[in-house]
Amino acid sequence: MNLEKIDENCFVIKKGYKEGMNSDAIIYANENLIKNIEQDAINQLINITTLPGIAGPAIAMPDIHKGYGFPIGGVAAFNIEKGIISPGGIGYDINCGVRLVKTDLKKKDIEGKIKEIAYSIFRDTPVGVGSEGKIYLSDKEYEKVFKKGAKWAIENGYGSSDDIEFIESKGAIETETYSVTQKAKERGRRQLGTLGSGNHFIEVQFVDEVYDEKAAYAFGIEKDTITIMIHTGSRGFGHQICSDYINIMLKALQKYGISLHDKELACAPFDSKEGRDYFNAMNAASNFAWANRQILKHFIETAFIKALKISPNMLSAKTLYDVAHNIAKVENHTVDGKNVKVIVHRKGATRSFPAFNPELPKGYMEIGQPVIIPGDMGRYSYLLYGLDGAMKKTFGTSCHGAGRLMSRAKSVEIAKRRNIKSELEKNGILVLADLIRTINEEMPDAYKDVKDVVEVVSNSGIAAKVARLKPLCVIKG
DSSP states (O other), rough: OOOOOEEEEEEEEEEGGGGGGOOOOEEOHHHHHHSOOOOOHOOOOHHHSSTBBOOOOOOEEEEEESSSSSSSEEEEEEEEOEEEEEEHHHHHHTTTTEEEEEEEGGGGTTTTTTHHHHHHHHHHHHSSSSSSOOOOOOOHHHHHHHHHHHHHHHTTTSOOGGGGGGGGGOOOOOOTTSSSOHHHHHHTTTOOTOSSSSSSSEEEEEEEEEEHHHHHHHHHHOOTEEEEEEEEOOHHHHHHHHHHHHHHHHHHGGGGGGOSSSSSGOEEEETTTHHHHHHHHHHHHHHHHHHHHHHHHHHHHHHHHHHHOOHHHOOOOOEEEEEEEEEEEEEEEETTEEEEEEEEHHHHHHHBBBBBOOOOOGGGGTOOOOEEEEETTTTTEEEEEEOHHHHHHHEEEEOOOBBBSSSSHHHHHHHHSSSSHHHHHHHHHEEEEEHHHHHTTTTTGGEEEEHHHHHHHHHTHHHEEEEEEEEEEEEEE
């Protein structure tokens, strides 16, 4: 593959390796992780470098695996005047992301009550394939969700306005909704306030280890603090928008003289009707996702209070941070020594902005942006903060999770010979799911050890570790 080792945590495929490459392809991984990366995923990374207007290298995070068009864990920036926007560089689940909620509870406060908490959340939160929510909106009100995001949810009684400060982009990106198709609207209509299926989850955790006391204090956590992690996105609404615009852009390729190495990289110039229409629709889906996670946070908070028979003040559930990891953002970055405006595609990757970035909440300004990296449901997750190295190396980006090691089909086949639910319960982790198949698809062995992935981003100066979070119960679709 002509992989050239830059250092212990970084490899490069030089621009001349394949005809049509306009830049290098860089992979953040160590010797152990690089051996397990699929060839198809590396080919997808190389293909990104052939797209018009790419600014700087195409980058893979250490959780890279094969996706649609871009690999999951793929990052690329494109010049906003000469470059493109590609739905495959964002993914079908637009603004799939993670919200980390902190509480005033400690591990000892919920010992012996995990089952009550888990079942209360499972009853009160719509989960599973095609799950329908409890929220029914008029067309006019539904349109407000697309524009106002998490703010709409708060205005309608789902959570506190205190949450807004701690959500990426304050929970909404300014957008127009004219380019959202009716089909997308109908597909998402009954899915606001739902978790979905697959790798989406709600996880009740405790802070198992603290690595940086100053950052932990700024983020409002300490050892044994109970936290809640919510991982979901824009559901069928975002999926349909992606489908709609892949088809639109495939038809527009000839119009703009764009030839592709892979049709899954269907794209249009960012500064074109198709590009602007998709960008607006994608932003509407992003806002839907932020509203969705805000509503779910409210449902979970209510379920906790019912299960423990405590007051909201005793729980004190507050958003520590909410990050998107399937999104494209217009940002300023330094490329070849010049400050340029680019459209950064992050697919299975999350912002990792350092201290004093103007996008940070005031309380985190001297630390850096919280970076939330979930692991599998049997081990642990990590909380980190962004470093200057991310701005210099990865367009202010870190990885978003552990990354799959095996396909869902292979996971199910292996799990037939085991009882994954019982194995997890023996390790003190209660798992509830709509389908046993989902538990089998998501078994811990299907994923890389997130510790190894986190070590790479930490050693590369992309993000610094704050705390490790261990699961107590997990709700799956």
